[in-house]
Amino acid sequence: MPKVLISDKMDPKAAQIFRERGCQVDEITGKTRDELIAMIGDYDGLAIRSSTKVTKEVLAAATNLKVVGRAGIGVDNVDIPAASARGVVVMNTPFGNSITTAEHAIALMFAVARQLPEADASTQAGKWEKNRFMGVELTAKTLGLIGAGNIGGIVADRALGLKMKVVAYDPFLTPERAVEMGVEKVTLDELLARADFITLHTPLTDATRNILSREALAKTKKGVRIVNCARGGLIDEAALKDALDSGHVAGAALDVFAEEPATASPLFGTPNFVSTPHLGASTSEAQVNVAIQVAEQMADFLMSGGVTNALNMPSLSAEEAPRVKPYMALAERLGALIGQLEGAEISAVAVEVEGAAAELNMKPITGAVLAGLMGVYSDTVNMVNAPFLARERGLDVREVRHDREGDYHTLLRVTVTTSEGTRSVAGTLFGNAAPRLVEIFGVKVEADLVGRMLYIVNEDAPGFIGRLGSTLGGAGINIGTFHLGRREAGGEAVLLLSVDQPVEEPLLSEVCSLPGVKRVKALKF
Structure with missing residues (x-):
């Protein structure tokens, strides 16, 4: 029976689901890092919120750990590369609190547009400063989304309902998806120049840290209003204070800060600034939703191998996992073989399946090929970041299914293009389980890799x-x-x-x- 530790306060329904699905569960919260290290070796799964820090040291002590589940979106408190290196799957629940967070962003947008907190404080202080609080309408204004993923898409939908025009900056937003969302895809500089309101909906990475820097804030339209319910560190807070003081930024609202808990900030006390203590996901509905989702996802993985919302491997339903996993092992070895042999000369990759393999979900198989292949370039590669590494190197990746059945009941072929032409390796499964190479560069040879x-x-x-x-x-x-x-x-x-x-x-x-x-x-x- 898999054993799960819930180390942060979570809705009781999470523990109930674990037990119903056949897992043993302990709810032990508020432990220090050393206390967690002392006990984590007994557990197969770790369910957390934002308080528990899953560091390299914690993972090193987690000798039986197979999965970490974050009830919520952000995984800043999990060392994902260290987890990947130890074969630990990291999951989150990106949709359980999406509506709640999006609604909070909209609420803060209204708050800065109409100066609601200051007007409330003034009125309750016995003043009647009607002329002091002259706000602006949202109707017909331009909203700039930095990040157009799940939460950004919900904000866009609500903003369009308010009759706003929405422009979006997101490197991963396709033109087709932009049309579907009803937004205009623009560059970051164009967004800064055009937006009356800016909301941020992107994770904190090296690429997005201080995306609203002092230089970026200087490019914004005078009188812009800025809302951040995503991650602290996306905005240079000192620069934002200066922009508010100068009047270049008319208002700002932050639910997140670079340092949390934010007991002190240069922004506190600044006129036209609204703050909340990281409440984006704090509704009763969201708390229940993320607890239920993380328990269901982790139980599926521990009991049947299903992978949902994983951050370091492709998703795989509980039903298809037993069939696909042997192919993923074969795929990674074939990718590693051709990657080591052809290395930096590769410009394109084709993953072909035929026979029984053609009936399967190809995404995890292709991810495994790329993870093996891209291991030549990075010692921290996994099935999540491998496609991004491949894209960065300009690799053209194709998937091909063949209905035919050839010499083998099932076959997986990986073909790469180099300056000298195409080269391919192929493999099959013996007994539907054991990966075996059967062809290398046109030569028939059977080998275990x-x-x-x-x-x-x-x-x-x-x-x-x-x-x-x-x-x-x-x-x-x-x-x-x-x-x-x-x-x-x-x-x-x-x-x-x-x-x-x-x-x-x-x-x-x-x-x-x-x-x-x-x-x-x-x-x-």
Whole structure:
């Protein structure tokens, strides 16, 4: 029975769902980092909100941990690369509090447009300063969205209902999606110049940190009003205060701050500034929704292998997971093989499936191929960031399904394009479970891709295998398995050897100097 720890306060329905789905659950909240490290080794799953910090040290102690579930959107408190390196899936619940957060952004937009907090304080102080609080209408104003994902899309929908014009800056927003949303896709500079109101709906990354910097704020339209319910650190708070003091920014509302809890800020006390204590997701409906969702997602993963809303691997329903996972293992090994052999010369990748594999969800399979392939470029690559790394390098990625069934009941082929043409490797599953290479660069060869291996291309001639064995044996290298294929007798042959020790560069050069050898490459899986 999988064991789950709920380490932050969460709606009781979460624990109830875990138990109903067959998981043992402990609700132990408020522990220090050292206390969490001392106990986390007993658990398969960890359910958190924002208080628990899942650091590299915590993950190192989590010897049985398989999944971390964040009840909410933000995962700033989880070291995702460290989790990926340890094979721990990280999930969040991006939709459970989306409406709540979007509504809070709209509420703050009204608040800064009509100076509601200051007007309330003034009126309750016995003043009647009707002429002091001259607001502006939202109707016919231009709203600039920085980030047009799930929450940004809800804000856009509500803003259009208020008869606002919406422009959006989001590098991942496609023209088709912009039309569907009813917004105009623009550059960041164009948004800054045109928007009467700006709302932010993007995660905090190196690319988005201080996206509204002092320089960016200077490019905004005079009299702009700014709302941030996304993440602290997206706005230079000192620069925003200066812009409010000068009147260039007419009003601002922040629900999030660079340092939280925000007990002190240069913005506090500034006229036309509204603040709330990170309330974006704080409604009773949202709290229940995210607790239920994280429990359902984690239980599905622990009990059946289903992956939903994962941040470091493609999503996979509980029903399809048992069928797809062996193909993902095969895909990652084929990607790693061709990536190590062709490396930086690759400009395009095609993932082809035929037979039984053609009936499956290809996204996790393609993600696994890219994770193996892009491992050549990064030691922190996973099935989530691999497609982005591929895009950054300009790789063209295609997926192809074939209804036909060839020599194998099921087949996965990975073809790459290089400056010298196309090269491909192919594999299948033995017993519908064990990954096996069956073809490399047009040569039929059956091999398990595991551990340390040597790839050798040589002329098919008598005596070569003996010379190779003597060379490796003389260097203290033990051969585990030996796989041979050739195009034709006396032609080009391919050897894949599994070896028990690393083969370093001097020995590789010695093997390469053997008569008839054309290429030698050390591989690792």
